Amino acid sequence: MPVYGHTTIGRLNGDPPLYRSNDHELNPTNIFGAAHVPGPLGHVWPGSGYQSPFQNFQEPLQVAGNSYSPVGAILTSTPRQDNVGDLIFAINFSQPRAYITSDNPKPTFRYNNLTLYIPAPIVDKHGRLSQDGFEPAGGINWAGGDTSNIITTLTADYGKIFVGRADMNDPFAPGWWVIRVIPSGNGIVFTPERNWGEWYYIRINQLRAPDIAGRYMFKIFLGDSYPVKGQGPHLIWSAMPVENWPVLLVKGEVDPAIIYGTVKYGEGAGLDLYGKPVKLPGRVRAVGVACDPLTGRPTGRAVEARGYFNASAEGHYEVEGVAPGIYDIYASAAGLPERKVAENIQVCRGQSLNLDIQLEPGPQVRGEVHSKSCWGPIPWRGELPITIVIYESDNYVEENVVCQSPINLTHAPYISYVSGNTVFGTVGLEAPNAPKIVAFPWEGPISYYPYTAMAPFNDPFGVYNGVGPAQVWWVNPTGSLDPITGLGSDSSTFRFQFGAQRYYGAPKHFSGMVPQVFGTWIDGLQPGTYLVRAYVNGYVQTDISGSRFKDYYFTVEPHNLNVEFFIDLYISGTLNLTVHFHDGPAGMHTKPVGGPDPGRFLVVEALDYRGSLAAFNFTYVTAQSTSAVITLNGLGMAGVIPPPDPRFGVKYSLYRYRGLRDYGIPPGTYLIHIYMRGYIQASAPEFSLGGLDQPIAASISNCEASLISTHMVRGGGINVTVYSVDWQDPSAQLHWRWKNAPAYILAYDMATRTFIDVIYFWTPSGGWSIPKVDSDYSTLPHHDWRIKYGSKASRLVTNGSTVLERLGPDLPNIPSPYPMQAMVSTVFMQSSMHIGFLYSSLSYRSLNYKSSVAIYPGQYAVTCWTYGYVQEGVVRLGDLGRCGVAVGLGMVADSSIKLINGVEFNVSVIFRSEGLPIGLPSNMSMRIRVYDERDVLVAAASTSIDVGMVDESSSFGFFADDKKIFGAGCTKSPIPAGTLKVEYKGLAGLFGYVDPIAGTEAVRRMTMFSADSGVWGGSVTRISGAYNGGWQVIVEMAPWYNQDSFYPPPAGLLQGEVHQTRFKPILPYNHLGPFELKEVVRLTNVKLADRISATVILDMRGLITGRTFFHNMLGDQRGLSWATLTFEGPTRQVTYSLDGFYEAYLPQGAYKVTVSEPGMKTQNLSITIPDGGVTRVNIYLKPSGLPIAEYQDAKTLLALTSAILTIELLLYNRRRPKRIRMDGTIESAGS
Incomplete structure (x- = not known):
């Protein structure tokens, strides 16, 4: 990669001329000298060479007011023409010596x-x-968990790479993509032994650029920690400082423009604020139609650019990357509603437009909520x-939410x-835990309230999603209103306020695009009518009868400063349930x-009459219990968890988990469903099969408590013993071949072929665990089972899924070791994992309300999946095999499984260039796959x-020149540079393996089981499943590092995971790697338990590499990105x-090369790639003289007249293809 100046988001401020510090190594305002702030440091390529638009300390100058021509930028996509390319992220450590102390002279960071x-x-x-961003192109489905285009030096194990979309309540980046990687090897470390010189890389291939121009940042969190302050004298090391997050500019034209200025308070603000800069987060949008950069005539292409500020x-x-065009300008800030502040503004290429803006505070919204019963x-x-x-x-659904009071989203x-934790006693929060005063703005350097310190300061009560003056958001029968604000709770009333009159109004539009750690508000309420709901567990928002929902609304008129209203909440009914x-079916005695x-x-x-969840609760039933009592009073405040559990x-x-807010139970009749491991809800007294899964009906009235009892009967159980045997008939037992390999025993309902349990x-010491085979024995469990695991260890018995007990309602919160610098949150893990039964009712029941944590009477099949072994009749996951068992109520049935040792491969890999043996040119990961003749993957291993x-x-695994390699990741090297020969000994199937094309299996492997398996071969005897x-x-390899250094990266960094099968590479977007398999390696059949080499x-393929250049409007040379x-x-x-840098590995031969970039003339070349050689070709693209077109047929659009301008503005807000509909709204241009 080329070495340029490196710019991050730094620390933004309002101080000219640079308006920031700590964003660039050479920024003279840097607090820590000529470097980024100390701590982990993020990079993104392209993006190297980008500089803030006001820098004046490094050539080439590209500043606003001089010759604005940003380096390291990519072009936007258009609705009909994608701009596609790759991103490479890197992490190293900035200024590690700043952490040296006398107590810790050689700090290590992990x-x-x-x-x-x-x-x-x-x-x-x-x-x-409502916001734009990147998305994978070419059918890659990140929303479905497809990680195939993500390659990293952190691990080559795709069971440790996760991708998905954050929900709209994510505290850091609502609606963004989230990639999570659990490193292999030694983890991410920066060590004094290497002079803290480690680098780590993540390559993400084939991404589509945003349609909206602007500066985009990427948020990076390490160790599940987020910083709670900026980097300062008391250094942060347990998280990546926000100042060190990387940025990438997306521009609307080859030579863009910039619009910048200051957003200030207008006449509607208080006298002490009028004309002063707003000290709130916000956004500025430029919406218009592009103009030909040369002639200035409109082209008809709808364009937009945005800039966000904290x-x-x-x-x-700063609105950067603006295509030359004619624009309307819109601006907003938290509590200051968006308005059009300028129109028909024309900007030319390279132009810098200074535009100061005034915004008016929106309305303050105040209300009172009253607690009432049926009698007052x-x-x-x-x-x-x-x-x-x-x-x-x-329509009270989430996509219609404009604003809500703050909740702890982390x-x-x-x-x-709360201050402390949400631990409850009998009547409320258990001391010392107490409701926490919170406010907005967050990190605002201004005093809005009389009870805070004098400015400048950071509001001590401020939170990122606060909505108004400091107050608690709890009701309390013994509480009293705040003596200064009059807000909060007294015995029967709750008073609240959104906004602060003439300072800022009720905020809206929660966005993660603001350059700070948390998402926050960027807009305010527009004129219109809004509806309000108050949510409290055990209360309903109805009339006095409780049967009719009551709407409460308010109307915001233009220039409104304040609106007020009152809400009555009525206590709902309560159901006390005894189970x-x-x-068994005989008798009524409890056990x-x-x-x-x-x-x-x-x-x-x-469940109500529509099947909707109206009330939910859970409790913990001890092993000695014969009954349990549980209360239902609606949604929220669920759970009883006993000590010593950290929860x-x-x-x-249930709000963050299922989108269900706290509420009471409206009057009506409800069906009560109950679920517990090993038990099935039943009607008394006969407990017949027809009486199973019969919910009990209960009628509930407002303000009244009902008592009801129901029953559960013990379901069936299955006790399994697994034997290691040979393939002969009759079979003989053999010791397990592999030591400590997990054995995943699966139970299926034979009638429906439904998976029931693993x-x-x-064990008292280890809790619930997956059993592992022991090579000293031939059975599982073996005769020394309780000697090894303890006298109270259970056998391999299931009476239903243990998922509720293993995972619990949610992960417990993790204590933060350094809370003054960073906090630890499980949000990062849960964005992709969703561990816990609160996330989905499917954790414990099916869609038809049948329990999934109990075993019903019937016929069941059991299968076992473990490395190197096969089971008769079981070839694919879901096959039932021949081990069936009948199960009845209250009984435990015995079953046995015989596993046969499968085929074992020994693979040797040698490397050549031009027909001669060579050593590896760099440290590389290796992935070995074995396919059968049906193109089914039967065995695989990677260096991680x-x-x-x-x-x-052991003598099994990877050996590089006879040295064993395993668990590679981060600084733990995969196959080292210089290696002449790699051997894999004992490749006998799949062990914990998740293929890049099957990244969605990563969650299953993490939370349930891995489909470890052996390889079917031939058999002399008749065995179902034998393969002839x-x-x-x-074999595929991908370069990770050079031999003796982590930076610069090696040629072909992380290229090569193309997933070659018997027929073709199915992940071509991952690019060919340094080596190719010219000669097909086919193996003939062998029998079960045999070995084959x-x-x-x-x-070695040939490498072509070089630079790609163009000249900007002033003749300055610039590198091209995403050509x-x-x-x-x-x-x-x-x-x-x-x-401006490119490289590609190619097989030997003659090639025609086409180099294209919107706005440039396409260049065609003819080259010859030698076998194993390096070809260097620099490419210069000349401007096409044509503006970038929205459609492929640019000439047609250029003929459009200016009348199209109005039409295009109206059409710009159409729904675009391939976009995923999410929550969140925005006021569009001209609406």
Whole structure:
């Protein structure tokens, strides 16, 4: 990669001339000298060489007011023409010596995971882009968990790479893409032994650029930690400082313009603020039609550019990458509604337009909520969180939410803020935990309230999603109103306020695009009518009868300064439910639940006549219990968890998990469903099969408590023993071949072929665990089982899924070791994992309300998946095999499984260039795959995950020149540079393996089981599943690092994961790697338990590399990013330039090369790639003289007249293809 100046978001401020510090190594205002702030440092390519638009300290100058021509930028896409390329992220460590102290002269920095947020397009309910971002192209489905285009030096194990979309309540980046990587090897470390010189890389291939121009940032979090302050004298090291996040400019034309200025308070603000810069987060949009950069005539292409600013920027904004065109300018800030501030503004290429803006504060919204019963006002029924939500419609769904009161979005149980934790006693929060005063603005350097310190300061009460003056968001029957603000709770009333009159109004549009750690508000309420709901557990917003919902609304008129209203909440009914546990159908006697574990969770749901969830709760039932009592009073405040669980005393809202807010139960009749491991809800007294899964009906009235009891009967159980045997008939037992390999025993309902459970076993010291085979024995469990695991260890018995007990309602919060610098949050993990039964009712029941944590009477099949072994009749996951068992109520049936040792491969790999042996040119990962004749993957291993890591001293696994390699990742090298020969010994199937094309299996491997398996071969005896065909061996490698350094990266960094199969590469966007398999390696069939060897010869491909240039409007040379290079010859390959640099590995031969970039003349070349050689070709593209077109047919659009301008502005807000509809709204141009 080329070495340029490196710019991050730094620390934004309102101080000219640079308006920032700590963004660039040479910025003279840097607090820490000529470097970025100390700590982990993020990079993105392209993006190298980009500089802030006001820098004046490094050539080439590209500043606003001089010759604005940003380096390291990519072009936008258009709705009909994608701009596609690759991104490479890197992490190193800035200024490590700043951390040296006398107590720690050689500090080492360690991080066990990485979370990368990438901006994503969000389309609102009207089909308009509320924000733009990147998205994978070519059918890659990140929303479905497809990680195939993500390659990293952190790990080659795709079971440790996750991708998905953050929900719209994510505290850091709502609606963004989230990539999470759990490193292999030693984790992410920066060590004094290497002079803290480690670098780590993540390559993301084939991304589509945003349609909207602007500066995009990428949020990087290490070790599940986020910083709680900027980097300062008391250094942060447990998280990546926000100042060190990387940025990338997306521009609308080859030579763009910039609009910048200051957002200030207008006449509607208080006298002390009028004309001063706003000290709030916000956004400026330029919406218009592009003009021909040369002639200035409109082209008809709709264009937009946006700039976001945080509170510390003090109103200074920059809209970069603006295509030459005619624009209307819109601006907003938190609580200051968006308005058109300028129209018909024309900007030319390279122009810098200074435009100061005035905004008016929106309306302050105040309200009172009253606690009432059927007989009048009544004290609040307890200390409870309250949420106030403002909607833009009487359709009370999330996509209509405009604004809501603050809740803690970073830590479970995601309810109103507390000081301490949300641990409840009998009547409210358990001391010393208490409701927390919170306010907005967050990090605003201005004093809005009389009870705070004098400015300048950071509001000590401010939170990123606060909405008004400092107050608590809890009701309390013993509370009193704040003596200064009059806000908060007294015994029966709750007073709240959104906004502060003439300072800022009620905010709206929660966005993660603001350059700071958290998402925050960027807009305010426009004139219109809004509806309000108050959500409190056990209360309903109805008339006095409780049967009719009551809307509360307010109307914002132009120039309104304040609106007020009142809301009545009525106490709903309560259902006290007693559940009796029975062992079997005979008699009414209750029996203890029993073990082997200390207890289990009982989950209760109440469904209304439409099948909607109206009430939910769960409790913990001890093994000694014969019955349980649980209360239903609606949604929220769910759960009873006993000590010593770290979640002891915590009660949960379902809002972050299922989008269900705290509420009471309206009057009516409900069906009560109950779920607990090993038990089935039943009607008394006969407990017949027809009486199973019969919910009990309960009628509930407002203000009244009902008592009801129901029953659960013990379901069936299955006790499994697994044998290692040979293939003969009759078979003989053999010791397990592999030591400590996990054995995943799966149970299926034979009638429906439905997966029921993976069998865990219980030990007091280890909890629920997957059993592992032991090579000293031939059975599982073996006769020394309880000697090894303890006398109370369970056998391999299932009476239903243990998922409720293993995972619990949600992960417990993790204590932050350094809370003054960074906090630890499980949000990063849960964005992709969703561990816990609160996330989905499918954790414990099916769609037809049948329990999925109990075993019903019937016929069941059991299968076992473990490395190197096969089971008769079981070839694919879901096959039932021949091990069936009949199960009845209250009984445990025995079953046995016989596993046969499968085929074993020994693979040798040697490397050649031009027919001669060579050593590897760099450290590389290796992936070995074996396919059968049906192109089914039957065996695989990578240098980050294989059976060799189970026993480090074993003779199985990867060997590089006879040195064992396992668990490679980060600084733990895969196959070292210089290696002449690699051997894999004992490749006998799949061990914990997740293929790049099957990244969606990563969550299953992490939370349930891995489909470890052996390889079917031939058999002399008749065995169902035996395979008589041959196999093909394929090896792929990807460069990670040079031999003796982490930077610069090696040639072809992380290229080569093209996933070659017997027929073709199915991931071509991952680019060819340095080596090719010229000679097909096919193996003939062998019998079960036999071994076969193969030699694979990898030949070095040729490398073509060089630079891609163009000259800007002033004749300055610039590197091209995301220029497309297409190679047509013996193969067809596509690559993209990064910061003016490109490279591609190609097989030997003659190629026609096409180099294209919008706005440039396409160039065609003819080249010859030698076998294993390096070809260097620099490419210069000349401007086409044509503007970038929205459509492929640019000439047609150029003939359009200026009358199209108006039409295009109207059409710009149409729904664009391929966009995923998400929550969030925006006021569009001209609306």
